[in-house]
Amino acid sequence: MYITLGTFITPNALFVPKASFEAQAFARGRLDGRWHPAVTRIALRGNRALRQQQVARRSASRWFMGFHDECGVVGVMTPLHKPASDVPARLAYFALHALQHRGQEGAGIVLWEPDSSDAQVSTKGQLREIKGLGLVSEVFTDAILGASRAVAALGHVRYSTAGEKNIRNVQPFTVKMRHGQIAIAHNGNLTNAEALKRELEARGTIFNTSSDTEVILHLMAQSVQGGSADARTRLTDALGRVDGAYSLCVLTAGQLIAVRDPRGFRPLMLGRISETSPATTTGSPPDASMTTWIICSESCALDMVGAETVREIEPGELVVIDRASGNLQSFFPFPRQQRRACIFEHIYFSKVTSNVFGRSVYLSRFRFGELLAQAAPVEKGADYVVPVPDSGIAAALGFSAASGIPFQMGISRSHYVGRTFIQPTQEIRNAGVMLKLTAVRSLIEGKRVVVVDDSIVRGTTSRKIVHMLREAGASEIHLRIACPPIIGSCYYGVDTPNREELLSWRIPDSHKACEWIGADSLGFLSLESLRSFLADESGDYCYGCFNGQYPVLPVDA
Ligand SMILES: O=P(O)(O)OC[C@H]1O[C@H](OP(=O)(O)OP(=O)(O)O)[C@H](O)[C@@H]1O
Ligand SMILES: NC(=O)CC[C@H](N)C(=O)O
Numbered sequence: 001m002y003i004t005l006g007t008f009i010t011p012n013a014l015f016v017p018k019a020s021f022e023a024q025a026f027a028r029g030r031l032d033g034r035w036h037p038a039v040t041r042i043a044l045r046g047n048r049a050l051r052q053q054q055v056a057r058r059s060a061s062r063w064f065m066g067f068h069d070e071c072g073v074v075g076v077m078t079p080l081h082k083p084a085s086d087v088p089a090r091l092a093y094f095a096l097h098a099l100q101h102r103g104q105e106g107a108g109i110v111l112w113e114p115d116s117s118d119a120q121v122s123t124k125g126q127l128r129e130i131k132g133l134g135l136v137s138e139v140f141t142d143a144i145l146g147a148s149r150a151v152a153a154l155g156h157v158r159y160s161t162a163g164e165k166n167i168r169n170v171q172p173f174t175v176k177m178r179h180g181q182i183a184i185a186h187n188g189n190l191t192n193a194e195a196l197k198r199e200l201e202a203r204g205t206i207f208n209t210s211s212d213t214e215v216i217l218h219l220m221a222q223s224v225q226g227g228s229a230d231a232r233t234r235l236t237d238a239l240g241r242v243d244g245a246y247s248l249c250v251l252t253a254g255q256l257i258a259v260r261d262p263r264g265f266r267p268l269m270l271g272r273i274s275e276t277s278p279a280t281t282t283g284s285p286p287d288a289s290m291t292t293w294i295i296c297s298e299s300c301a302l303d304m305v306g307a308e309t310v311r312e313i314e315p316g317e318l319v320v321i322d323r324a325s326g327n328l329q330s331f332f333p334f335p336r337q338q339r340r341a342c343i344f345e346h347i348y349f350s351k352v353t354s355n356v357f358g359r360s361v362y363l364s365r366f367r368f369g370e371l372l373a374q375a376a377p378v379e380k381g382a383d384y385v386v387p388v389p390d391s392g393i394a395a396a397l398g399f400s401a402a403s404g405i406p407f408q409m410g411i412s413r414s415h416y417v418g419r420t421f422i423q424p425t426q427e428i429r430n431a432g433v434m435l436k437l438t439a440v441r442s443l444i445e446g447k448r449v450v451v452v453d454d455s456i457v458r459g460t461t462s463r464k465i466v467h468m469l470r471e472a473g474a475s476e477i478h479l480r481i482a483c484p485p486i487i488g489s490c491y492y493g494v495d496t497p498n499r500e501e502l503l504s505w506r507i508p509d510s511h512k513a514c515e516w517i518g519a520d521s522l523g524f525l526s527l528e529s530l531r532s533f534l535a536d537e538s539g540d541y542c543y544g545c546f547n548g549q550y551p552v553l554p555v556d557a
């Protein structure tokens with residue numbers, strides 16, 4: 001197998017990316033017409049190229065992004081009268097597609113495929129896994145989905161927080177226990193996983209992955225309630241031993257279980273597709289026996305598959321959907337805790353079309369921008385408010401509305417540069433080439449601009465953007481950030497750099513940070529503003545990465 005190495009000549013720099021299949025696509029097609037690829041063909045063995053691709057993928061997004069997204073989960077359970085078909089797999093696929101922003105390392109779907117003679121009976125058949133590294137659209141093909149015959153599905157998109165980025169750690173995990181197969185999909189991070197792992201290993205447990213999530217399966221298998229065939233009982237027992245963040249779905253041949261940790265760090269939604277008229281129009285609840293239930297991380301996934309949003313799964317709630325009875329039962333098996341929803345879901349992680357923790361993500365971001373304009377105005381005014389696309393757009397619109405400064409898309413984002421792009425070399429970084437973001441010179445030249453972004457993590461993006469806008473002729477650049485300075489890592493399901501890498505930890509003085517970035521001024525949304533926005537609910541949120549007050553510390557830290 002041979003691949004192509006590309007040499008790219010841009011107005012600013014000349015560089016030779018490392019070999020990979022992505023490089024080939026990049027050189028040949030994706031940026032055709034924009035850059036000027038002088039493509040050099042160099043023969044390389046396919047295996048080596050593949051390894052390089054893996055390495056590049058792993059490290060590329062680290063360079064590009066600040067806080068990484070987390071994971072997304074989905075569960076689908078059809079009603080008893082529905083014969084096995086490709087519908088559960090397709091519903092899971094589209095829901096995962098809507099949740100792709102939450103994880104791009106790998107994706108998986110587990111299908112409950114009943115024995116063909118027994119397609120409508122409740123507790124027979126197998127759980128079958130389809131998973132791979134890469135994006136949802138790369139892992140699943142139409143042929144794979146079309147060939148499936150299932151009555152329920154469980155799906156996951158991963159961004160790792162524990163364990164390496166390899167195929168073994170891609171979820172859902174499916175295992176065979178004494179009472180049958182079980183599959184699990186987890187968003188979050190367990191703060192005592194390492195301690196539990198050591199304990200389990202001392203008892204002879206063999207781990208198949210390096211993910212924290214696997215601990216739950218072993219705890220279930222070795223549950224003191226082990227004699228119980230009931231997955232709910234064993235899951236409750238296992239979760240009683242873990243701490244930290246989990247919004248998870250479990251699938252057996254018979255039941256779909258959804259559960260959220262008592263602090264409710266991560267979101268989890270319940271939705272349905274009803275074959276009868278929805279409750280809202282008839283006044284009576286939809287017939288459970290005619291309902292396909294969907295569990296998912298964010299409401300955007302329900303919208304994607306045309307499902308009705310029923311409600312959030314509550315912090316500490318465990319919901320069991322049983323196919324045979326058509327029942328949905330709710331339990332609160334854990335001691336109650338103060339809710340600690342992750343405010344970063346609203347600042348950056350979740351999709352703007354979602355409602356998360358009972359609030360519209362878009363409206364939150366817009367309001368953060370308005371509050372930022374009030375708290376950190378640009379004293380002498382400016383010509384434009386310019387967002388850092390995509391995640392800074394809603395906050396910039398809010399800033400513009402509150403300040404009266406016109407909004408302009410002065411930075412264009414390339415949609416061909418994914419989050420799994422080739423790692424730029426140090427040479428490229430030094431040349432300040434922005435692969436993802438480009439200034440609109442005709443708009444920016446000679447103008448005073450307020451640049452609004454949702455967050456600064458390492459400061460890489462801000463520094464590059466300021467440099468790029470100066471090169472494009474901006475006369476003043478005022479950077480406004482729609483969240484407080486980030487000074488700590490996250491232990492609850494977000495892949496964060498070490499504290500020492502965080503700009504606001506390294507350079508706590510915002511004047512000095514502004515100098516490092518190269519802007520004319522720098523302003524953040526304060527924690528007080530954030531709390532005032534959340535009003536009565538401000539005590540229900542986690543702000544650990546902003547104030548160092550973590551609801552629960554990792555046991556092994
Ligand atoms: O300070 P840094 O370490 O550079 O990280 C901060 C940047 O990372 C995020 O964007 P990202 O490019 O990850 O994704 P987006 O396109 O979804 O905004 C965030 O919106 C900031 O722009
Ligand atoms: N980001 C997440 O929610 C990750 C889930 C799990 N902790 C993993 O590392 O795979």
Ligand code: SF4
Pocket residue numbers: 265341342343344345489490491492494542543544545546
């Ligand atoms: S530490 Fe930050 S990112 Fe992590 S849960 Fe708390 S607010 Fe969210």
Ligand SMILES: [Mg+2]
Pocket residue numbers: 388389390391392453454
């Ligand atoms: Mg961004």
